[in-house]
Amino acid sequence: MTVMRHRILLLLGAILAFGAHAAPQTKTLDNGLRVVVDVDHRAPVVVHQLWYKVGSVSEDNGISGISHVLEHMMFKGTEAHPSGEFSDIIARNGGRENAFTSREYTAYFQQIGVDRLELMMELEADRMRNLQLNVEELRRELQVVLEERRSRVEDRPRSQLFEHFMATAYLSSSERLPVIGWPEDIKALEVEDLEQWYARWYAPNNAVLVVVGDVDPEAVFKLAEQHYGPIKAGKPTTLKARPEVAQRGMRRIEMRLPAKLPYLVMGFKTPSLGTLDNPDEAYALEVLAGILDGGASARFTRNIVRGRKLAAGAGVGYSMDKTGDALFLVDGTPLPGTSVSDLEAALFEELDAIKRDGVEASELDRVKAQVIANDVFQKDAMFARAQIIGRLEIMGFGHEVAAAYVERIQAVTADQVQAVARKYLVKDRLTVGVLIPESPPGDATAPDASEGGQNDA
């Protein structure tokens, strides 16, 4: 194994020697807008992303989904560029655009030929402050969002379970709210609600601009100053802290839904970059996730899917880049002949094996090699790089976290992985959700809850 580790160190050196990628350049304008530029000359294109620090964790019951609805309404025009004009301009210039809302942020992006960057800045800066909201447009758009919700949640049994699961795992924190919002909250939104939300959060001092592409950083800073610089800073917008109350024991929910396949999801409260003073444990949790579910040779596939043939698939999800408590998610769908509780027990046996016996050096080396390779593979797509930078910046961790990630992972030891498994993968921190398929009336073909399985992790 020392041979392998030696090889990984050599490999890191070889990648650094391979035309080292220049670090992103940053500048903060006087109005508080942070600008991050990452240069890539492979194609004459640019990614332009504007991130706002507002998402569903900024919301409360009653207005859940307002950040996402506002994201939709941001395409409805300003006085200078009426509804549809922004999209038409981008289309005519061969570009692509869209936006996305998450728990902690809302972001708008365009991908376009690099000579059109200034035009993107002009349009995006305009709608930071000059959006025109009207009752009729909102009425129609709420219908669109409700259709979106039907597609994403109502007609997807596992998504429905996951919403209720999150609302069970989190009690006092707004992590419990779905990003798209509860349906009745969406229906009740009014123009005044959106106007207030827009005025409160859409300001340069609550935003990060990310530009990745065939550009010169100084020229980008100059353009940003010219187009975003004249916008006045807003009032500082901090939320009152709303920490999650401590969990004292396992929580469990079941949902009976018209479906064909059962499904199991488990989540353990774990720390994140935002909750840890020393982030070592977050990196160890990332490695632990890779040991369990980092490919077809990882423990879940090797032991649960191939070895014991209990599940069609089983997965792990953990992201350390959050400001509040994270969840270490484990999910799976039993194969025919296996019950959900058998699968749950088997997944626990895998977690217990790590707590008891630790991890093999070969597994650790495999995860580390994958992290090195993925870091290179990610550089293939400018858009993915912009995403990583934007996420880290808007949450306040800084893009430097990405550059240091590979080395931090290489420093994780087998003992640290075992220690975080023992400390955090315990029942007192656990929430379990189970989907029980239910036949619609008159459907004789639907199986009972013990049959079948698939996993969408």
Add this chain to the structure above:
Amino acid sequence: MRKLLLVGFIVCLAGLPATVLAAGKAFQHWTTSNGVGVYFYPSTTLPMLDVRIVYAAGSARDGDQLGVAAMTSGLMGSGAGGMDANALATEFERVGAQFDAGALRDMAWVTLRTLTLDGMLDPAIDALATVLGKPDFPEDELELVRQQLLTGLQNAEQDPADIAEKAFYKAVYSDHPYGRSAEREDIQALSRAQVEGFFRQYYVSGNARLSLVGNLDRAAAEALAERIVQHMPSGDPAPALPAVAPLKEAKTIRIAHPSEQSHILVGQPGVARGAPEHFALYIANHGFGGSGFASTLMTEVRVKRGLVYSVYSYFSPMQRKGPFIIGLQTRNDQVEEALGVVHDNLTAFIKHGPTEEAYDASIRNITGGSALRSDTNAKLAQYASLIGFYDLPLDYLDLFNDRITQVSREQTYEAFKATVDVNKLVTVIVGGESR
């Protein structure tokens, strides 16, 4: 989770819009000593390589053994050259490489993404060559893939989008290989001998194309190509698929499903990959339903009326006439209204074609976006495979903008009118109560 995707009826490669690359993106081409066509593009800024092998071995080749293409594809990587599935996966993953395999209707593929650094490239390439040339199809892996395919079918039965797509292909293509899909009994009946026979017939040198995009020079790429296909059995190209018969009449299929939304697909047989009218149809559809917020369908159905979140149309060119599809989802009680808007707009479009302004906007968007379509190795590797598989010219991508600008507004609309017959549409509606 790749195996579960095989039965998902996803339109992935086949559903890509016709693509454009920036000037200077011609692929290099040669043939290996055992007859595999190679398509190569050197890209040296990152120490990585994308390898794609495509075969005419999709579900259209199932014949009477429905599901055999999916099962064979699902077993690629599950034991080869005496190594079991865990050992093979370890060979790839210990050097950080990513292996995948899949199949659609025309095509089956195997892909590898790996670092090109010393000590990392060779183990991954050796394992890939073993997988491609010496699969063992172990019995226990075969049973596992069978169970995964069966649960994939069940998953498709709880998803209104999957139900609609399956019904749509069946209605549009009936007995043509594009219209048939495996049911539970078909999957249960498949044998190891059938999988092995399918492999021996279709996963062969004459039926394979190899794409390489990444950090290699020509000499290294030639040597690597030889190594990758060194164990591949020799054999002939798959025969041509039968022609697609036109629809004789309009058909509407309603399927009850316990969903709040109905999933609607409307369409017909469309166009074959490489057909001369493809460019004209691509431009025509771009403005009608192929360009997101800039399209007629999005404006009329979503923006003006709030009836949907998603509405689109596309031609999916395949070896034989792939489908023209209009897709949307709406609340169950709005189905008739939404369908009415779609029909009115399709009828008007066939009658009048795109306006000068819409035609001009489409040409600008398609030609202006060319650089964006070749800005990653991953995209270049997909296009290399597409060119190889469908025998398109090596400089297809460089020529694309010229071909687009040569098509007049009248030609786009004549081609659309000649292809789409509004009186013979298949309409599939999945959702709501039984009707």
